Amino acid sequence: MELISNDTTIIITIICSAIVTYLLRIGGLLLSERLPETGRFRVFMDALPGTLLLSLIAPGIASSGIYGGVAAVFTAGCTYKTGNVFLSMIIGVGIVALSRQFI
Amino acid sequence: MNRNFTSGFAASLPVAASVSAYGSVLGVLAAQKMLTWTELLFMNLSVFAGSAQFVMIDMWNPPLPILEITLAVLVINLRYLLIGASLRPVFQGTSLKHKLAFMHLVGDENWAVTMAAYYREKVDTYYLLGSGVCVLIAWCTGTLLGHSLGTAISNPEVYALDFAFIAVFTALAVSMWKGKQNIVPWLIAALLSIAAEKILPGKWYILIGGVGGAMVEALLYREKTHGTD
Numbered sequence: 001m002e003l004i005s006n007d008t009t010i011i012i013t014i015i016c017s018a019i020v021t022y023l024l025r026i027g028g029l030l031l032s033e034r035l036p037e038t039g040r041f042r043v044f045m046d047a048l049p050g051t052l053l054l055s056l057i058a059p060g061i062a063s064s065g066i067y068g069g070v071a072a073v074f075t076a077g078c079t080y081k082t083g084n085v086f087l088s089m090i091i092g093v094g095i096v097a098l099s100r101q102f103i
Numbered sequence: 104m105n106r107n108f109t110s111g112f113a114a115s116l117p118v119a120a121s122v123s124a125y126g127s128v129l130g131v132l133a134a135q136k137m138l139t140w141t142e143l144l145f146m147n148l149s150v151f152a153g154s155a156q157f158v159m160i161d162m163w164n165p166p167l168p169i170l171e172i173t174l175a176v177l178v179i180n181l182r183y184l185l186i187g188a189s190l191r192p193v194f195q196g197t198s199l200k201h202k203l204a205f206m207h208l209v210g211d212e213n214w215a216v217t218m219a220a221y222y223r224e225k226v227d228t229y230y231l232l233g234s235g236v237c238v239l240i241a242w243c244t245g246t247l248l249g250h251s252l253g254t255a256i257s258n259p260e261v262y263a264l265d266f267a268f269i270a271v272f273t274a275l276a277v278s279m280w281k282g283k284q285n286i287v288p289w290l291i292a293a294l295l296s297i298a299a300e301k302i303l304p305g306k307w308y309i310l311i312g313g314v315g316g317a318m319v320e321a322l323l324y325r326e327k328t329h330g331t332d
Contacts, residue, residue: 009167010142016169017159017176018149024180026206028187029194040321047288047320048189048313049218050279052182054289055296055312056211057272062297064266075270079277086117092270 067099107226111213111233114220118212118275119237121267122153123245129157130249136163143250147243151210154306155179179306185313186214193221194228201228208235210242212271219278287323292316 035041061072075092079085133143138160150156155176162172186209194202205228213234220226296312303311 006165009169010138011145013159013167013169013172014142014146014149016173017146017155020173020177021150021152021155021180021183022207024177024183025187025209026203028184029190029202029206030187031184032188032191035188040324043324044317044321045189045191047285047317048185049215050276050281050285051288051292051316051320052185052189052309052313053215053218053272053276053279054292054316055309057269057276058293058296058312059300059308060269061273064269068266068269071266072269072273075273076277079274083278085114085271085274085278086120088274089117089121089267089270092273093267096266096270 064096065099067096067103071095071099105229105233107229108233108236111217111220111226111230111235112237113233114230115213115216115234115237118216118271119241121271122212122238123241123248124267125153125265126242126245127249127252129153129160130246130251131253132157132160133163133246134250134253136160138163138250140247140250143246144243147239147246150176151208151239151242152176152180152183153210153242175305182306182309182313183209185310186211189218190214190231193217193226193231197228205232208232208239210235210238213238215272215275219275222279222281284320284323288316288320291319 032045035045057072061068064071071092074095075088078088078091082088130143138146146156146159150159158175158179159172162168162175187206190206190209194205197205209231213231216234217226217231220230292312292315295315296308299308299311
């Protein structure tokens with residue numbers, strides 16, 4: 001009844017997803033080399049990592065409640081003062097974990 | 104061993120901890136959908152994109168909708184176009200072969216770790232690779248552990264493991280802060296992404312916030328140069 005076996009479908013699905021993902025990665029890098037490297041566009045490209053990273057997390061912080069916000073502020077503050085990413089993460093996670101346990 | 108590779112690997116250990124925690128949740132879900140250990144490992148190695156893999160597993164109901172899953176992965180991973188583009192200075196002066204080989208292991212986490220380091224000291228692509236290998240090991244360990252433990256870690260929210268990502272990325276964002284010219288663009292990026300996440304389905308909010316914020320910085324830059332002339 002099935003045209004292709006289930007195992008083959010699984011492998012094809014994974015390969016298609018992998019190809020699409022790889023093409024986006026390499027495509028972004030190769031396309032960027034054809035774009036201008038000066039002026040406003042350069043400022044745009046330089047600003048992109050920061051704004052992109054912030055956009056990854058902002059909705060998560062916004063939806064994690066007051067203690068999520070508090071944790072994010074303490075995490076950012078700790079990184080700013082110490083530069084220690086691991087310590088900052090522990091502090092942030094600790095605040096959220098404690099708030100969920102006790103509050 | 105290349106020094107950039109080892110420092111990239113070491114710098115990614117904090118983020119690797121949260122990657123494996125997050126991965127264990129995916130492993131549990133994958134086991135429930137009857138994915139085998141080897142299929143999951145194959146997916147980890149070939150796709151290597153956390154949020155896309157979560158959506159794949161979510162849509163993993165026989166008969167597998169190959170086209171729908173591929174399109175969903177395409178949309179979720181559109182941000183890799185921007186992530187790839189932003190890596191241009193790190194890849195400057197490398198051959199096409201080098202680019203083709205090194206771009207596969209680019210995920211959100213090792214990209215963020217590398218860019219944060221790139222602003223402090225000009226690290227090269229081996230740093231990115233070392234970081235990627237560290238994240239890949241953590242990702243495979245986490246997902247496969249979750250897969251074999253099944254429902255042992257059924258409630259990661261209690262330990263705030265879901266917040267581990269936000270915490271690590273928050274810390275990395277601080278390293279990308281370049282000064283007060285970032286205030287307005289970052290505020291716009293945050294507001295746009297929060298609003299877009301509420302209004303639009305999927306992961307469009309990442310692109311909208313990222314592009315919107317960076318565009319604001321580019322526009323402000325032009326005004327400033329006109330003003331000081």
